[in-house]
Amino acid sequence: MRVIPIESAGDERLADYRDLTDVALRRVLEPEGGLYIAESAKVIARAVGAGHRPRSVLVQEKWLDDVAAILEDVPDVPVYVVSPEVAEGITGYVVHRGALAAMHRPDLPTVAEVVGDARRVVVLEDIVDHTNVGAIFRSCAALGADAVLISPRCADPLYRRSVRVSMGTVFQVPWTRLPEWTEARGILSALGFHLAAFALADGAVPLDEFAAAAPERVALILGAEGDGLSRRALEAADTIVTIPMAGGVDSLNVAAASAVAVWSLRVS
Numbered sequence: 001m002r003v004i005p006i007e008s009a010g011d012e013r014l015a016d017y018r019d020l021t022d023v024a025l026r027r028v029l030e031p032e033g034g035l036y037i038a039e040s041a042k043v044i045a046r047a048v049g050a051g052h053r054p055r056s057v058l059v060q061e062k063w064l065d066d067v068a069a070i071l072e073d074v075p076d077v078p079v080y081v082v083s084p085e086v087a088e089g090i091t092g093y094v095v096h097r098g099a100l101a102a103m104h105r106p107d108l109p110t111v112a113e114v115v116g117d118a119r120r121v122v123v124l125e126d127i128v129d130h131t132n133v134g135a136i137f138r139s140c141a142a143l144g145a146d147a148v149l150i151s152p153r154c155a156d157p158l159y160r161r162s163v164r165v166s167m168g169t170v171f172q173v174p175w176t177r178l179p180e181w182t183e184a185r186g187i188l189s190a191l192g193f194h195l196a197a198f199a200l201a202d203g204a205v206p207l208d209e210f211a212a213a214a215p216e217r218v219a220l221i222l223g224a225e226g227d228g229l230s231r232r233a234l235e236a237a238d239t240i241v242t243i244p245m246a247g248g249v250d251s252l253n254v255a256a257a258s259a260v261a262v263w264s265l266r267v268s
Contacts, residue, residue: 001068002078009089014080016102017058018090036158038101038168041066046168047103048074055102060084063098105158108176111149111187116174118146119217119267121193123178125151125233126224127254133157134165135255136222141169143262148175149184149219185236193219197237198261199229200251204242211264220261222254 006014016035035055038044041063048054048070057079059067064081071077082090091100115121122145127133133155140148148157154177155162157170178184188195194215221237223229234240243252243260252260 001071001075003064003081004078005081007082007086009082009086013056013078014058014090016056017100034105035102036105036163037160038103039099039160039164041070041099043163043168043171044099044101045070046171047101050171052106052171053104055104056080057099057101058082058087058090059099060087067099109174111176111178111184112191114147114149114174114176115191115193116147118174120145120262120265121147121149121217121219122258122262123149123151123188123195123219123221124154125221125229126153126227127222128153128155129225130155130159130161131165132225132253132255134162134170136258137162137166137169137173137175139255139259139262140173141166143259144266145173145220145262148173149178150175151178151184152180181230181232181236188219191217193217194239195219195221195237196239196241197221197223197229197234198241198243198257199223199234200242201234201240204240207241207243207261207264210239210241214265218265220258220265222258222261225254 009018038047044057054074054077057067057071057077059079059081060083061081067079071079122136122140124133124136137148137157157175163170185195194217196210196218198221221229221233223233243257245251
């Protein structure tokens with residue numbers, strides 16, 4: 001392991017970590033495709049286990065052994081060791097979990113490669129809150145969804161808040177981006193998926209009724225916070241499904257709705 005002690009937050013070797021937003025990391029031109037930040041040894045381990053390549057690791061001394069175990073197969077990655085004070089000076093916040101890694105963004109696979117033999121796929125349309133995206137990935141991993149597909153304007157699952165909230169499950173659940181609905185509907189239909197759009201609409205089928213006779217392959221389409229699904233998404237759907245509500249509540253947060261939907265349509 002290439003252990004490199006660093007004593008100054010201003011050291012140029014730490015530029016990937018120093019006050020850079022997720023957008024800035026995404027736009028790094030070298031390496032091509034940009035970077036993302038994985039936070040905590042557990043999340044870094046899941047990213048490396050999924051085949052993602054670290055560009056460097058920033059770690060505090062007491063977590064060095066944990067990082068060493070993760071990097072056994074990539075010993076050439078530089079590991080910058082800093083004090084807690086230097087870590088906070090670099091990032092602008094207390095790094096509670098002791099380790100950060102600047103990771104190369106992988107090339108996204110095709111939709112067909114991601115869904116493979118999948119029977120339950122979650123489609124996220126234009127969800128802009130990174131917390132919700134991370135929570136949905138965690139629900140998908142825990143409750144048995146096979147893959148996640150996201151729209152062109154959906155928040156990035158690899159932004160650090162999404163990764164953190166997901167507890168690293170963004171590296172566990174296969175995912176990729178869909179094209180616009182004009183093309184995406186044909187792709188999913190050709191792959192044998194029944195498109196079930198979750199929305200409040202007249203004539204929508206209650207979830208328990210839909211689940212009782214669910215098709216073999218289902219793509220569960222969930223919409224943006226507030227506005228819900230677009231007209232194009234609703235037009236693309238084979239069925240519009242609703243989660244029955246009680247107590248005068250008209251809907252759930254999209255992350256909560258995803259958990260209810262995935263659990264209800266789980267495949268035994």
